[in-house]
Amino acid sequence: MSSKMEIWLKCGKDSIQLPILPASYNVTRDAGHETVNVQNLGDVTILGKRGLSSIELESFFPNKDYSFAAYKKKQSPWEYVKKILSWQEKTLRLVATKTKINMQVVISSFSYGEEDGTGDIKYKLSLMEYRTPKYTKPKKKKTSKTAASTTKKNIKQGTKRETSKTKAKVHVVSGNDTLWSISKKYYGTGSYANKIYEANKTIIERTAVKHGFRSSANKGVNGWWIFDGERLVIP
Template identity: 45%
Template sequence: MEIWLNNGNDKIRLPILPSSFTVESSQQNTSQNVHRKGEVNLLGKRNLKTIEISSFFPNHDYPFCQYHGFKKPYYYVKKIEGWKDSNVTPRLIITGDADINMEVSIESFKYGEDDATGDVSFTASLKEYVIVKYSTPAKKTNTKTGKKVNKKVSKTLRALLKKIKNKGSIYTVKKGDTLLKIAKKKTGKSSNWKKIYTLNKNIIEKAAKKHKRKSSNKGKYLYAGTKLVIPK
């Protein structure tokens, strides 16, 4: 049997096997008193496994050591302490019949010297660690059309409104619209089409390029769905 704590390529193999180790596995079961039935047990999901290992890091090359060429005791102590303080979750591997291979968190690490040999005894309390994956929030949609909202466009529109000190409104281009019609409808003067074009030039030109045109020809080509800021 071998016992390892692996943090990628940074590995510790225990030089001395513990005389024993303990694995605890439990369930989130609850009991309830049910009318006319008495106490019943409601089975829940299992809790994370906990493992406690007690052994020592030898200061001398004893005949019963698992292997030779190991480091001094406090090398391992500092490494495990560093992992714990840095929230590193190493992989615990116990070979043989136990066949344990799981990522763990270091819940506590107790160590000290019992005699003058320089050996450092320790007890490590480990807990199974499960990686939680979070999904990326879905993009907001327009509840009326069901289409995804383009956040970049929204930021652009907000920037334009800020530019004119929020003295304006947002207009969505409809099929058949022209800047002359929009200017007349929203400002009362068709001659204001130039102001609308100048303010929204980047948006209008971007829409034209999206529809495979080199340019909008100063707003001649508009496309339904394009949002424009209309100054007062």
């Protein structure tokens, strides 16, 4: 068994071990207390139940073997990126051996990019503890047929109004646009690049083929090739 700490992310039967350990990590847990002002007493604290823990990991995915790596290079840096992007809407388990960290989490944010020309991909991964919500189904209230009919009618009318007011954002590709930069523009982070790709998969793949490519993918990342004039829906 390894004498060094290992950090694992597990999603069902799939998993990855971080190849380069972060220099450090920080775990934050909100207390959930509340401060209120009471007449004649001033501020008082109302004790609350514990909040959710969060943890931030910052390191890089190596493009070559390094002597300080947790294990020899098994795949390209982009394979790690692709897998983490595919896990953004799933619950994961974070395990750090040699510590007490073993908890169910979700991805709060994931940013990545190349900086020094080595091919290594630096990243920052923010994780939030996931606690399964408990839900008690409310008892049904008896309503008259007239009231039920009126409610359904109002819901349909409200839905039509909302639909007519809501217009999807459209981005026209130009210059040095990438899905990562487009995601950064509209969401403040590049971690939604894969979400934009999935929403525009048909047009992105069709345009890539028209330009002589087999697909839009490069280095295992879908949507790598996009072209001026493409109109992409921002979901």
